[in-house]
Amino acid sequence: MPFKDAVGAFFVEFTKFDTQSVGMALRALSRDALFVDHAERLLDFEARLKLLERMAFARQIPTTLLAELEACLLRARQLHTQRDEVARNLTPERDRTRPSSSGGIKPRPKTRRNADLSRLAELENMFMPAVERIEEYTKEAVQLQQIMAGITNQLERHIAGGFAATGTG
Numbered sequence: 001m002p003f004k005d006a007v008g009a010f011f012v013e014f015t016k017f018d019t020q021s022v023g024m025a026l027r028a029l030s031r032d033a034l035f036v037d038h039a040e041r042l043l044d045f046e047a048r049l050k051l052l053e054r055m056a057f058a059r060q061i062p063t064t065l066l067a068e069l070e071a072c073l074l075r076a077r078q079l080h081t082q083r084d085e086v087a088r089n090l091t092p093e094r095d096r097t098r099p100s101s102s103g104g105i106k107p108r109p110k111t112r113r114n115a116d117l118s119r120l121a122e123l124e125n126m127f128m129p130a131v132e133r134i135e136e137y138t139k140e141a142v143q144l145q146q147i148m149a150g151i152t153n154q155l156e157r158h159i160a161g162g163f164a165a166t167g168t169g
Contacts (some may be wrong), residue, residue, distance in 0.1 A: 006134040007086060013141035014083050017076065021148035022048050025069075028155040029055040045080055049073050056155070059162070065154050072147050079144065082137050 001009075019040070026036045026048070039051055056069055 001131060001135065003131050003134075006131045006138070007090065010086065010134050010138040010141065011083070013138050013145070014079065017079075017141050017145045017148065018045055021145050021152070022052060022076075025052055025148055025152045025155060026055065028152045028159060029059055046077070049076065059155075059159065061155065061158060065151065065158065068147075068154075069151050072144060072151060075140070076144055079137060079140055086134060086137070 022045075023036065023040050026039060027033065029052070030036050039048060043051065053070065053073060056066055061069070
């Protein structure tokens with residue numbers, strides 16, 4: 001898979017986790033859909049994860065489920081850091097061949113061009129491990145989606161059970 005496609009797939013899968021999976025878990029814990037909608041629009045990723053943790057704690061989620069949620073969110077935070085790193089590395093550096101302030105383009109010496117070509121070959125070889133690493137990030141994002149779906153199902157069962165036990169709705 002080409003580097004650009006790998007990065008695109010990673011960003012798509014991470015965004016699915018960020019918007020869909022976290023949102024579904026928040027909805028499972030909250031009776032107020034408008035509140036969740038506002039939280040999704042107004043809070044950044046880290047703030048939504050903290051809100052999810054605090055809501056789970058406030059709802060007195062069983063310790064084992066809370067630990068599973070926290071482990072998932074820890075992995076999500078680490079993957080978010082990787083996503084930011086990939087995004088940072090995609091921003092192009094300033095092109096040094098642009099005209100200087102005097103308006104002229106400085107010609108590069110021939111030896112410099114040969115060095116640039118050899119550096120380009122090195123970078124090309126570096127992309128393969130980078131593609132593999134980004135594909136691993138993509139797999140992890142998909143796994144996090146699946147894990148969060150399972151946690152959300154458990155949260156919904158727990159909350160529904162609590163409503164039935166207390167007689168509130």
